[in-house]
Amino acid sequence: MPELPEVETIKRALALGGRGGASILNRRITAAHIYWPRTLASPDVVSFIDNVKEQQIVNIQRRAKFLVINLDHSKLIIHLRMSGDIRVAEQVPDLGSPLLPHDRLALVFENNSAMIFNDTRKFGRVWLTQDPLEILGELGPEPLDESLRPEQFWEMLQKFQRQLKPLLMDQHFLAGMGNIYTDEALFKAKLHPLTLSSRLSLNQAALLLSAIRSVLNEGIRRNGASIDWVYRGGDFQNAFNVYQKDGEPCPVCGTIIQRMVVGQRGTHFCPNCQRESIN
């Protein structure tokens, strides 16, 4: 489910309070429970529980779609993949068994609150490491980082002859875009999802970067998007222009929005506003 804005929303709520409980900053971990061992990418369950205990939460960051929780002696890195979510529970029981269906991992704190990772589809992963670059080292630039200049973004696009949609979703190219925000950004930039990246002019690249930042910032401002049965608490879904709007009129020109499959992902676009470049 979560793309950059959803992960950013969760990060802020964990730091400020609001994911069902108070801020987890400065909490000391007294116990860990792993209900679905494959959630743990590394290390193994025994080492994880042993190492995470007695550590304190120093701060929380986001890199791409990863949550990076800095402990005083190591880093806890979490990727929510398709259906992961994190909540805080106050005054928990012993937590020897899951509190809710699909709870996969729980960290218990000294004040009897807990941070719980819930993940219906079991795709999410958690790492405890000394060296976060082992996990984050190959990621592309953060789209919201202002040091990424339009000229540089254009040069990045020029280097590949790839379709825009899968390229923007490639975390090695640019880090944080997912299916929703990519469709919305391409619509805003009036670019067809299959346009080859190397064909973009400097001006088109600048407009695309600006559209990406615009949709990501609005997503963050709206606390992410909440669709399907998975509750997020955001309302960016009310601002979708094309995502899952196939069959409905384009809000700009009235042409019926189409859906196609690109790189195995549902892709939504306006065939009139977003023309595939011919040459």
Next chain:
DNA sequence: CACGTCACCTGCGTGC
């Protein structure tokens, strides 16, 4: 290099 396919999982909506 760039694209397609499959695998990993569960649950929901649709249509027969």
Next chain:
DNA sequence: TGCACGCAGGTGACGT
């Protein structure tokens, strides 16, 4: 009602 099917916010390993 039951049941098959397609779909879902992600990613990585392969094959061509």
